[in-house]
Amino acid sequence: MPATERRAGDGLDAVLVERLTMLTTRRNENFLIGAALAARLGLDRVYSVDDHSADATTNRVAGEAGYGEAIQRAWDNPVTAKRSAIDADLRKRLDGDGVLDLYRAYNSPDAMRMAFDSDFGAALAEPSPQHYGRYYTGWWETRNLRMVANIRAAMTAQPGARALVIVGASHKGYFEAYLNMMHDIRLVDAEAVLR
Template structure:
């Protein structure tokens, strides 16, 4: 061994440990940090035909007993959808996939998304303790114009049935839309909006983010990227996860749906989600780094979603917050938001007993 090689060998064996920051925000919590419950959920639209909204009652009862004052959903906000529409060439198909076109509400109210978003904020800032039915109908119309369907539904559900009619900015098309949302198979409506109305809240917060899609949009037409994802997802853990989900979905009557939510929110589920998907992607070696690019998109999306949740919590320091999100996000949300000074995580297993 040459002297140079020997020096390299010695240097390698005495390499310092990886740098770790000494500052840990998670260790510096506010004394009255706001509690955050992250509820991992299946997407209700994907459940078998036998699913009935009535089976959500045991879940809703437990969430209502916890009494959150802020509810966030995996939905793209009106302003973010407006951005995705404005920059559509950078986000092909994203707006059409994740956003509702508020044009009918713009025609009925005369408000575009920016104006409606500002008007909703103005109305809520001076919102009376006991608003008239006409005020709720008007706010529902404004929320629709701002692209916030789930919040519009909260106002609709808070109206007595006899007051759910056109007027005050709502035309026949918009009232029909709201009636449709009351039974639509979507956790944002059947769980979040329903629960918010039951708890006397005025809105929910849309925190999904698809601006991260720009990081991989240029790969959408790359056959190699799509083939890599299919290969990544074809692994034993993913197959076991799919089989377990299918078994849970086969028993949705009685307490079956609550059992599904308990399973989706168990501590082991976050690791299963990682091993079946993102961990497999990191381990997939290709010259193009397809797996690592995919994980980069996923982490960026979750970070931006977590920031949106933190922003909602910042407006009501100390308030309990329920974040309803697809189960694969749960572990990332908890890990990221646990770093925040004014956030303390709540245990879903305890609340869902």
């Protein structure tokens, strides 16, 4: 919503205006990219697909001090260090073509492999007798399944339509794997789009 229209009246109260104004300063792909692109393209609707209902899958262990510690130890690995260094280098160049370079890097097959190896795969190998890493990875897979189900439901409402899904880089490999199992969906390689 343009700043000139972000004022109390015509269906907006002061609390909503304050909230809308606050959202313009948050770094979130939903409104920095998704809503802005939808408005520019004249689209009527943006569908939310994020889903945290899977959070209940870790309720049994999430409050245990050992859970967070075990996951942090799993993340402390050479692939995480390499991934962090690559990310830091990309973020130094966020002007001009640097933003596209960052998107290209985040959407590469190598980035998907590193996301798994540094995070979820490392968690699966976490050796605690409580199997904390398996809880964590199960939560992540369930969350992604539910998010992909939301994408599929949104697409079902408009057969034959195109959809752009904007999601954090660690979700991408899971989304592609799950969406590739769906009938009547054809994925377009992000690398081709970002050329």
